[in-house]
Amino acid sequence: MPTGQAGGAPSDALTAAIACGECEQWNLPHAPVRIHGDTWYVGVDGLSSILIRTGAGLVLLDGDLPQSVPLIEANIRSLGLDVRDVRLILVSHEHFDHVGGVAALQRDSGAKVLGGAAAVRALQAGQPTAEDPQFHSRPNAFPIPAAGMRAVQDGETIAIGGLAITAHRTPGHTPGSTSWTWRSCERGDCREIVYADSLAAISSAGFRYTGDAGRADTTIAFRDSIARIGALPCDILLTPHPSASDFWERVAARSRKSPVDPLVDRQACKEYAARALRGLEERIAEESAAGARKAGAGSR
Numbered sequence: 039m040p041t042g043q044a045g046g047a048p049s050d051a052l053t054a055a056i057a058c059g060e061c062e063q064w065n066l067p068h069a070p071v072r073i074h075g076d077t078w079y080v081g082v083d084g085l086s087s088i089l090i091r092t093g094a095g096l097v098l099l100d101g102d103l104p105q106s107v108p109l110i111e112a113n114i115r116s117l118g119l120d121v122r123d124v125r126l127i128l129v130s131h132e133h134f135d136h137v138g139g140v141a142a143l144q145r146d147s148g149a150k151v152l153g154g155a156a157a158v159r160a161l162q163a164g165q166p167t168a169e170d171p172q173f174h175s176r177p178n179a180f181p182i183p184a185a186g187m188r189a190v191q192d193g194e195t196i197a198i199g200g201l202a203i204t205a206h207r208t209p210g211h212t213p214g215s216t217s218w219t220w221r222s223c224e225r226g227d228c229r230e231i232v233y234a235d236s237l238a239a240i241s242s243a244g245f246r247y248t249g250d251a252g253r254a255d256t257t258i259a260f261r262d263s264i265a266r267i268g269a270l271p272c273d274i275l276l277t278p279h280p281s282a283s284d285f286w287e288r289v290a291a292r293s294r295k296s297p298v299d300p301l302v303d304r305q306a307c308k309e310y311a312a313r314a315l316r317g318l319e320e321r322i323a324e325e326s327a328a329g330a331r332k333a334g335a336g337s338r
């Protein structure tokens with residue numbers, strides 16, 4: 039490991055760029071945005087990284103792509119904060135575009151890395167687990183953090199410096215998918231923030247959410263995850279892809295001096311869940327139609 043170099047140097051193995059169809063677009067730089075109280079958006083244009091300042095150091099949710107790390111770290115510095123004060127890195131799900139930067143961020147901060155059990159197994163392997171719907175998609179590999187990883191339990195609350203942040207197991211998009219919730223207060227104005235994980239039923243070719251000879255039906259767990267997110271106390275919805283919760287549109291609407299913060303929307307989690315359920319139903323219908331076609335072809 040090139041420890042003699044400044045974090046983010048081009049020759050740094052842990053920040054070497056992953057190439058993908060949307061990676062360049064996702065990785066466009068963006069100045070940090072204060073979400074509420076001590077919670078900030080420090081990610082790139084198309085991939086969220088959320089920073090929470092606590093009385094005992096910083097907490098970071100998601101590390102984006104490896105090549106996002108210099109941009110995330112520059113955003114943290116621009117807030118007058120120090121990357122070395124990041125104590126915890128929490129992850130949403132084990133895909134390269136959300137955990138690709140975790141190894142470099144962990145190295146630069148010494149933070150502990152926490153996520154769902156399958157996400158931690160994936161981080162230890164440098165790729166998703168075999169049951170992941172996108173296991174056979176490429177790219178899927180990402181740098182492996184050195185150490186200090188731990189799986190969280192469903193409903194586990196992590197307390198640090200006055201912050202209490204709770205993990206909710208929400209499998210479906212991946213086996214390790216985890217959503218995170220915390221309460222943010224700013225001069226007596228308290229808001230429930232939900233970092234809801236991706237709920238898109240996207241897979242590699244050949245994967246069936248409804249199961250097949252070698253795999254169990256995952257749609258029951260997926261529906262349960264969607265229902266859980268829809269039922270969470272939710273004033274501000276954040277998502278690993280900011281576009282999934284209209285983050286930039288809401289932030290832009292703020293600057294037009296709206297009397298109410300457009301990021302505060304009590305219906306946002308319910309609407310996010312409703313959209314996800316429609317997507318899953320469409321996918322199940324496609325799978326059953328394909329299954330019927332196959333059965334028809336087989337009988338001829």
Ligand SMILES: [Zn+2]
Nearest residue numbers: 131133211236
């Ligand atoms: Zn994903």
